[in-house]
Amino acid sequence: MTLISSRVYGNSAEVGGGINVRSDSCATLTFSTISNNSAKKYNGGGLIFRGDYLEVSDCKIIGNTTVLNGGGLCLYSSGFATIINCTLSGNQCGESYQGGGIYIYNSFSEITNTIFEGHDNYAIYESDSDLSNLSHCLFFNNPDGDSNGNFNAATNCVSGDPLFVDAANGDFHLQDGSAAIDCGTSISAPATDMDGVARPVDRYGVGYDGENEGYDIGAYECLFAGIIPDAPSDVAATSATTQSITWGWQDNSDNETGFTIYFTSGTELSWTVADTLTTNTTSWTTSSLAVNTQYTLGVRAFNNMGARYCAQGDGWTLALPPVAPTLSNPTPFSLDVTIGAGDGNPAYTKYAVYCDTMGLWAQANGTLGSSKVWQTAANWGTATISGLSGGTLHRIAVMARNGDGIESALGPAAEARTQMTLTYNAAPCGIIEGDAVQWIDYGGDGSPVTAVPVLGNFFVDWSDGLTTTTRVDTNITTNLNFTANFNPGVAWILCK
Numbered sequence: 268m269t270l271i272s273s274r275v276y277g278n279s280a281e282v283g284g285g286i287n288v289r290s291d292s293c294a295t296l297t298f299s300t301i302s303n304n305s306a307k308k309y310n311g312g313g314l315i316f317r318g319d320y321l322e323v324s325d326c327k328i329i330g331n332t333t334v335l336n337g338g339g340l341c342l343y344s345s346g347f348a349t350i351i352n353c354t355l356s357g358n359q360c361g362e363s364y365q366g367g368g369i370y371i372y373n374s375f376s377e378i379t380n381t382i383f384e385g386h387d388n389y390a391i392y393e394s395d396s397d398l399s400n401l402s403h404c405l406f407f408n409n410p411d412g413d414s415n416g417n418f419n420a421a422t423n424c425v426s427g428d429p430l431f432v433d434a435a436n437g438d439f440h441l442q443d444g445s446a447a448i449d450c451g452t453s454i455s456a457p458a459t460d461m462d463g464v465a466r467p468v469d470r471y472g473v474g475y476d477g478e479n480e481g482y483d484i485g486a487y488e489c490l491f492a493g494i495i496p497d498a499p500s501d502v503a504a505t506s507a508t509t510q511s512i513t514w515g516w517q518d519n520s521d522n523e524t525g526f527t528i529y530f531t532s533g534t535e536l537s538w539t540v541a542d543t544l545t546t547n548t549t550s551w552t553t554s555s556l557a558v559n560t561q562y563t564l565g566v567r568a569f570n571n572m573g574a575r576y577c578a579q580g581d582g583w584t585l586a587l588p589p590v591a592p593t594l595s596n597p598t599p600f601s602l603d604v605t606i607g608a609g610d611g612n613p614a615y616t617k618y619a620v621y622c623d624t625m626g627l628w629a630q631a632n633g634t635l636g637s638s639k640v641w642q643t644a645a646n647w648g649t650a651t652i653s654g655l656s657g658g659t660l661h662r663i664a665v666m667a668r669n670g671d672g673i674e675s676a677l678g679p680a681a682e683a684r685t686q687m688t689l690t691y692n693a694a695p696c697g698i699i700e701g702d703a704v705q706w707i708d709y710g711g712d713g714s715p716v717t718a719v720p721v722l723g724n725f726f727v728d729w730s731d732g733l734t735t736t737t738r739v740d741t742n743i744t745t746n747l748n749f750t751a752n753f754n755p756g757v758a759w760i761l762c763k
């Protein structure tokens with residue numbers, strides 16, 4: 268089951284007042300509110316989970332009730348549940364039962380970056396020991412205790428007023444000064460909050476400060492509108508050479524002190540500051556880069572109050588034009604092509620092979636076509652390009668493209684001549700002894716052939732006027748075709 272941007276409100280059932288996820292099931296809930304549901308006979312006011320895998324993120328679970336255990340949620344003999352960046356408030360279990368917010372029985376769970384406010388009989392109650400991890404959660408106003416302590420780990424949790432904007436009327440956004448601000452972890456945190464606001468917004472001097480810090484606990488990230496600069500957007504490479512990339516972005520703030528630049532190869536942004544730029548800067552160039560390589564740029568706008576998330580974009584340097592290929596093994600209709608080594612491009616660079624004389628591109632199977640086919644040099648290997656005209660000096664060149672699909676110029680062409688065909692035919696009443704069809708390199712010599720008449724007939728001449736029965740053609744520079752003629756002798760009628 269997947270529940271996105273939904274509201275489950277005011278339902279009742281014997282078990283699992285709002286949602287009942289039964290065994291052998293999985294469920295994902297995000298951007299959703301489960302409120303004012305009630306379980307009239309058993310566990311799980313808002314939701315009971317007895318399946319294999321549950322993920323609840325960026326959700327509000329508010330004011331649900333049950334007569335037994337788990338006012339908000341009940342995890343009951345289930346597989347694994349992960350609950351992250353949720354806000355639980357005012358859920359209630361039955362009197363003399365446990366877990367106003369969450370009740371966990373014989374289940375594994377990971378509960379992170381979540382607010383528990385206004386629950387009695389423990390905000391979280393785990394009936395077993397050491398099956399669940401609890402970290403970076405906020406507890407406030409849970410009179411019987413935050414948890415019964417049976418957690419495998421409970422780390423980095425905080426106490427304090429979340430300062431909801433207006434909980435009584437269902438507004439669980441955080442106000443400036445909330446104890447939830449910047450006390451969450453970035454690990455596994457959803458990229459946006461329940462409103463779709465990108466995390467994190469780091470308020471300097473509050474909670475965790477620094478790069479990739481400032482994640483709030485709960486379903487909402489506190490925005491500090493007008494205080495902390497809005498993040499830039501549209502980070503992208505605007506131009507590139509084989510060794511440099513110029514980046515651009517949109518400056519969305521009018522209150523920034525400057526921009527912090529992060530730069531790395533690959534797509535995983537390493538949180539190392541590469542540069543700091545002044546107000547209203549919208550471009551940055553970096554050089555001395557590797558050829559045909561992907562890089563990522565991150566940009567944060569900051570002032571003395573803080574910074575929002577890091578906007579990111581990636582781009583590629585260009586591929587170098589290839590060197591000339593190596594041509595070998597000519598036949599009258601094909602050449603073998605090997606892409607030249609040492610052009611300076613990385614091995615994952617893709618190439619297309621162009622036959623200048625035919626005006627066509629090599630296809631993956633070696634035939635020629637009008638469209639480019641891109642493969643690495645290793646994938647091309649030694650490709651036999653067929654469909655070439657015989658006895659022709661062919662020019663073959665190679666083009667490279669980078670990982671972003673930007674093509675280089677064609678490299679220099681290599682030249683090689685396809686072979687010539689030397690063909691000997693016999694007119695009626697005779698045969699050819701020797702190789703009647705010969706493939707000859709340009710300027711090469713053929714092997715001897717002899718015109719032999721059928722018994723009772725006589726050899727006359729070859730079609731080029733030669734009268735010796737045996738001939739050897741030499742210094743072949745074009746396709747040649749000769750026919751041996753025989754006389755109409757006694758047996759002519761028979762053999763015709």
Ligand SMILES: [Ca+2]
Pocket residue numbers: 449469470471472473474475476477480481
């Ligand atoms: Ca902070």
Ligand SMILES: [Ca+2]
Pocket residue numbers: 448449467468469470481482483488489
């Ligand atoms: Ca924050």
Ligand SMILES: [Ca+2]
Pocket residue numbers: 518519520521522523546547
């Ligand atoms: Ca600005």
